[in-house]
Amino acid sequence: MKYILQFEIIIAISLIGELLNRLIPLPIPASIYGMVILFTALCTGLIKLSAVKETGKFLIYIMPMMFIPATVGLLESWSIMQNFLIAIIVISLVSTVIVMALTGRITQFIINVKNKEKKS
Amino acid sequence: MKEILGNSLFFGVGISVGTYLLGTYIKKKCNFFLCNPLLLAITMTIATLLLTGIDYQQYNNGAKYLSYLLTPATVALAIPLYEQVKLLKKNMTAILIGIASGVLTSFISIFAMALLFKLNHTEYVTLLPKSITTAIGIGLSEELNGYVAITVSAIMITGLFGNIAGAGICRLFGIKHPVAKGIAIGTATHVMGTAKAMEIGEVEGAMSSLSVAVAGCMTVAAAIIFEGLI
Numbered sequence: 001m002k003y004i005l006q007f008e009i010i011i012a013i014s015l016i017g018e019l020l021n022r023l024i025p026l027p028i029p030a031s032i033y034g035m036v037i038l039f040t041a042l043c044t045g046l047i048k049l050s051a052v053k054e055t056g057k058f059l060i061y062i063m064p065m066m067f068i069p070a071t072v073g074l075l076e077s078w079s080i081m082q083n084f085l086i087a088i089i090v091i092s093l094v095s096t097v098i099v100m101a102l103t104g105r106i107t108q109f110i111i112n113v114k115n116k117e118k119k120s
Numbered sequence: 121m122k123e124i125l126g127n128s129l130f131f132g133v134g135i136s137v138g139t140y141l142l143g144t145y146i147k148k149k150c151n152f153f154l155c156n157p158l159l160l161a162i163t164m165t166i167a168t169l170l171l172t173g174i175d176y177q178q179y180n181n182g183a184k185y186l187s188y189l190l191t192p193a194t195v196a197l198a199i200p201l202y203e204q205v206k207l208l209k210k211n212m213t214a215i216l217i218g219i220a221s222g223v224l225t226s227f228i229s230i231f232a233m234a235l236l237f238k239l240n241h242t243e244y245v246t247l248l249p250k251s252i253t254t255a256i257g258i259g260l261s262e263e264l265n266g267y268v269a270i271t272v273s274a275i276m277i278t279g280l281f282g283n284i285a286g287a288g289i290c291r292l293f294g295i296k297h298p299v300a301k302g303i304a305i306g307t308a309t310h311v312m313g314t315a316k317a318m319e320i321g322e323v324e325g326a327m328s329s330l331s332v333a334v335a336g337c338m339t340v341a342a343a344i345i346f347e348g349l350i
Contacts, residue, residue: 010192010195010196011192013195014191014192014195017191017195018191026259026340027256027258027259027260027262027263027340028256028259028336028337028340029191029253029255029256029259030191030255031190031191031194031195031253031255032194032253032255032256032332032333032336032337034191034192034194034195034198035194035195035197035198035201035329035333036198036333037195037198038195038196038198038199038202039198039201039202042198042199042202043202043205049199049202049203052196052199053199055196056196056199057196057199059189059192059193059196060193060196060197060199060200060315060318060325061318062189062193063190063193063311063315063318064140064157064158064283064312064315064316065136065137065140065158065161065186066186066187066189066190066193067158067190067276067279067280067311067312067315068136068139068140068158068161068162068165068183068186069132069136069179069180069183069184069186069187070187070254070272070276071158071162071276071279071280072136072162072165072166072169072176072179072180072183073176073180073272073276074273074276074277075166075169075176076176076269077269077270077272077273080267080269080270081270081273084237084239084243086237087233087234087237087239087243088247088270088273088274088277089277090233090237091229091230091233091234091237091247091250091274092247092250092274092277092278092281093277093278093281094229094233095225095226095229095230095233095250095251096251096278096281096282096308096309097289098225098229099222099225099226099229099251099304099307099308100222100282100286100289100290100293100304100305100307100308100309101289101292101293101295101304102221102222102225103218103219103221103222103225103303103304103307103308104218104290104293104295104300104301104303104304105293105294105295105300106217106218106221106222107211107214107215107217107218107297107299107300107303107304108214108295108296108297108300110213110214110217110218111211111214111297111299111300112297114211114213114214
């Protein structure tokens with residue numbers, strides 16, 4: 001009973017997200033609207049954590065598997081990518097390293113500065 | 121045999137979950153970074169399709185039900201985020217500036233390398249959404265008139281790389297604070313990186329989820345400026 005209700009709440013929020021995605025002409029997917037809705041509902045107490053927790057955590061736990069079908073789909077686009085395959089791979093990998101390093105260092109730097117300010 | 125498997129609705133999910141299970145088992149036995157369950161599962165699934173001659177469409181007829189769960193799972197990312205809401209409020213400035221600088225860095229680095237590779241306008245805008253989650257990336261690529269299938273591929277390559285190397289990159293660049301780690305992984309490698317951040321720790325996972333949403337929206341807004349550069 002508990003898990004069915006949890007699953008239904010998450011699916012219902014996904015449904016609302018999907019409706020918003022169709023109604024609002026922005027390229028924001030149903031999942032992001034849904035995430036914002038669930039977060040707001042939890043913060044305001046409209047939905048209790050216990051009403052979504054276990055099923056939600058289970059979905060997050062099995063999430064990596066959900067990327068398999070789409071990534072296997074690289075098989076299909078292999079032929080159209082050939083023209084600039086090397087550029088795609090190099091740009092994707094190099095830019096990922098730069099973005100991750102810089103984002104992390106900047107975030108960490110500001111956190112540390114703020115912590116020092118508080119101490120002094 | 122090929123006919124039966126190819127037409128079966130359960131083959132796609134069965135092979136995906138089965139190879140993932142095998143992947144986690146191999147990961148347990150050998151801790152080499154390329155022994156990443158997701159990478160192993162994808163490689164083994166592709167190998168199976170190529171060996172049996174079952175084409176992607178047939179595989180995806182069943183496997184799409186696995187992708188179907190991605191929306192509810194992303195919605196559920198709000199749960200760990202809510203559990204870390206105090207940490208979020210406390211570090212709000214650092215988080216927002218961090219994500220914004222990540223989005224900007226992504227655009228600048230793609231722009232610079234696009235010049236280097238002499239990409240044309242369409243190829244350039246195709247790669248712009250590569251760090252954000254697939255669903256937003258597809259929408260943005262359509263909007264910019266890019267090659268949507270290639271955008272999806274670049275997003276997948278980026279995400280898979282984040283899933284494999286995210287923890288290592290953070291270590292290499294001395295990113296130790298769990299909040300900073302999560303923001304870095306989520307901003308650079310979207311939901312696929314977040315799946316890994318969840319395994320590193322609860323704080324990392326929650327912050328990574330937040331970055332996926334925020335970086336996605338910031339990317340859509342900033343793309344309008346960067347689109348016209350090439």
